[in-house]
Amino acid sequence: MSKLDINKIRSDFPIFADKSLIYLDSAATTHKPKQVINAISNFYSNYYANVHRGIYELGMKATEAYQSARQNIANFINASDWRSIVFTGGTTESINLVAYSWARKNLKTGDEILITEMEHHSNIVPWQLAAEETGVLLKYIPINTDGTLDLSNIDKLITSKTKLVSIIHQSNVFGTINPIKKIINHAKKVNAITFIDAAQSIPHSHVDVQDLDCDFLAFSGHKMLGPTSIGVLYGKTELLDSMMPFMSGGDMINSVTMTESTWNDIPYKFEAGTPKIAQAIGFGAAIDYINDIGIDKIHDYEQSLLKVALEKLKSIDELEIYGHQTGENGAVISFNLEGVHPHDLAQFLDQDGIAVRAGHHCAQPIMNKLEVSATIRASFYLYNTEEEIDKLCASLRKTQSFFN
Amino acid sequence: MSKLDINKIRSDFPIFADKSLIYLDSAATTHKPKQVINAISNFYSNYYANVHRGIYELGMKATEAYQSARQNIANFINASDWRSIVFTGGTTESINLVAYSWARKNLKTGDEILITEMEHHSNIVPWQLAAEETGVLLKYIPINTDGTLDLSNIDKLITSKTKLVSIIHQSNVFGTINPIKKIINHAKKVNAITFIDAAQSIPHSHVDVQDLDCDFLAFSGHKMLGPTSIGVLYGKTELLDSMMPFMSGGDMINSVTMTESTWNDIPYKFEAGTPKIAQAIGFGAAIDYINDIGIDKIHDYEQSLLKVALEKLKSIDELEIYGHQTGENGAVISFNLEGVHPHDLAQFLDQDGIAVRAGHHCAQPIMNKLEVSATIRASFYLYNTEEEIDKLCASLRKTQSFFN
């Protein structure tokens, strides 16, 4: 096992005061350390105010905290300019923003959007709807049943018609880490805009937007120790500058007359209404927490957990693991136990205090490919332990024998 | 003064532990009682999980709390069906949702949208953009300089071309409470859809959507003791049912294939992505807090504060109050002090611990009408006192003499 002070870490998370909880669903959403919970309470209790427009002292404190959260997040993904960081309600809203303000405004019949069969619904449906409205063709990079992308025809899929390539960085079903740099480079050759759904990668590994050189990238606070209802759209400043607003109203305008309005600078142009102040501050505190431990150390620790988990799960008869056969993978494992429906299995695991997810994981095209209706998914984060993996395996074996 | 146990109430708000703070900016955003702050911390600390999809115990507790917040809010505005309550990021998002999913889909050249000159930018700009895209005409009910709507030509403004009438219930600048029932009835005669921006009314008075019989209504959590990043779109179920989704992704779908998707039931159809769980629970706690005191008692108390404030402000020479000349008004007062720019004035009031707002209050068309660039706005809520009004007046006089 790689070194993390796991007892210290677990003691930071109030939820684990309940010793019987084995939480293996961090790919859906993660728990929060007290540092994050307290940052939110402290804001509401001691310096709550609206931001940007207040002359008064209180508003200035809130504005500073809000802005420093933004800078914090920019640094975390190595964005060179804080104006690239647009606060949204989450990855889903980030993708919809681009589907409305970029795709619908820039694409026309004959153009193509390319995604993959591995996407989360939030990186499928917004493009389906935009494609339908604009007459654009939505194409898919196929997947192999081993949970990797089939890039053999990539040159035929990315053509001069391709205007947007949007790819999941790390699969929320298989854990597969996709070769996005390679795909981004292909896209650049045809001047397609690139969008990375980093909801599953940024919480677990160092992602550098300058190195990737993608145009857009999205992630969510709640999947990385932060609050619900906050996420980020990263966008290159020139691109954001050139776009029309998505939602409109207060704070995102420069001036409003009865006949027309002009827009505020980025990122504010895309942040209509009272900002997500408490959520941004909470998200900033989550980034601080991760930075204090070190994202690379977290990554290494999870990789060692993953190795152990794969080994132990593979020792269970008639347990089929999807993916994890080659290449780099995050600490997310989908599997099924022969003869036990995943929802029954999840129910039995819950009985032993083990929280895993059963379902299609918002990725029905993958389920269709695997020809299953659902899988069990166990996913890990910095607070999980090898002991918990042992308990998972024990509970799986017990359930297996109950059903057979 | 009407009776509220004001000491008890103030002791519920941690921010007022700072005895020197005189917070008169609740129309922008309100402070939070510890009951709300604790509800959020408690959720994150003790039963945090994603909702809807989890088989496990934890997910069920979170789902119940989330759903009961929705029911709670439905009851508060007397909605007959919880499915009418769509959670959004705030009033601004609620309005944009309808501008995208209803207006852009249902309106065409020749149709008209009618709003008023009294609107907040969030009830102007979304319609401007939708009107521009669809070729629809955006018309305004004019205002009088006394802060009331000029309804003398209402029969000429609401015609068979009018498809949508969207009106601010209580002005965030003047405090004016508009005769929305009367306007809704006019709109019904021509079968126009009606939208009420209730961001400023619902926190302060009993609003009954069945009695109003409006089609849509919007409000924000943060203006009524709740968290940031949560609001509500109320919509009649048949109407919501008939609409296309706004944002798309996880949770709002029924099924997704590579070529098409089908939608979940309302309200989920409009709640794409991981829900605003902590925020909904915090909002629910805010409603509980208001209910425990009683919205009518809060309203009466604010009205008595308003009366005192108007009297005392009027006794200051060369202080001009906008509005408040007739009819019903909420406890929001905009004014200017002759010879002192509102931003200078706000700076001096802040020096005395008094937080008021200086600016256009996201209502530039009103400023143009009043021929001022900005006003000072003092707004009151259940935690304010007559003593604070005295201090405001003293500070105003002091500043006045400094500048003259």
Add this chain to the structure above:
Amino acid sequence: MNELQELYQQVIIDHNHNPRNFHKIKHPSHSAKGHNPLCGDKFNIFLTIKDDIITEISFTGSGCAISKASSSLMTEALLGKTVTEAQKLFDLVHNMVTTGLANAKDIGKLAVLSGVHKFPVRVKCAILPWHTMKNALDKSTQTAITE
């Protein structure tokens, strides 16, 4: 016996392993599809109704133990019943899986499904085949979706 074991008792496990009437009827007079969007599971129910009597009933599809056993038990319970009796049994089962309450005489063997009310997320599993059957009787061509 804890709540989970009470739910997954022998009868359920048995019907899950060996579902009764688990096939397609050649020329059903009534049929419907059912879909649980929460998990993606799907069932088909087939019925032959003659003179208001259910003379044949069967199902196909896949789902969890609860939904499969519920389907299997349903086909057993409804064979030979009138359409009115089937509608009535739907109401009884619906009530039982949401409240846990049922009259032993009326509900018979279906009582094994009562434990599901302790697991709100799974109520949809138990009721899915019943909704689908009801849709088939109503000659509805819509896919039943458990509410």
Add this chain to the structure above:
Amino acid sequence: MNELQELYQQVIIDHNHNPRNFHKIKHPSHSAKGHNPLCGDKFNIFLTIKDDIITEISFTGSGCAISKASSSLMTEALLGKTVTEAQKLFDLVHNMVTTGLANAKDIGKLAVLSGVHKFPVRVKCAILPWHTMKNALDKSTQTAITE
């Protein structure tokens, strides 16, 4: 003297009440509009430049005491200066209002604006006329918006 009084000292109040060069120039060689979106205040700056020397400078518009005094003081400070000197003074003022630091010799009377750095929201007020003047010099037709 507290920070606020330091900011709103007599010089500022005086220039706010009696702004110097507060009028329009008939045929300016350079001019620009400035707008502070935070408060909605707007100013116009007019310049006549002959042989690289600012021979006339004036302003119109309205704003708070800070912005008005800053405009008035600016017109006094720049009259007779070269374009290069004006640009340099812009940099000095910009630096002073954000950090509070300035060399007394270089900055002269404009030092009264230094207190504004303690009030970050008001920095835009002090710098607005300077940005506008700079835009005018750059022959920019854009409205200056304080960043």
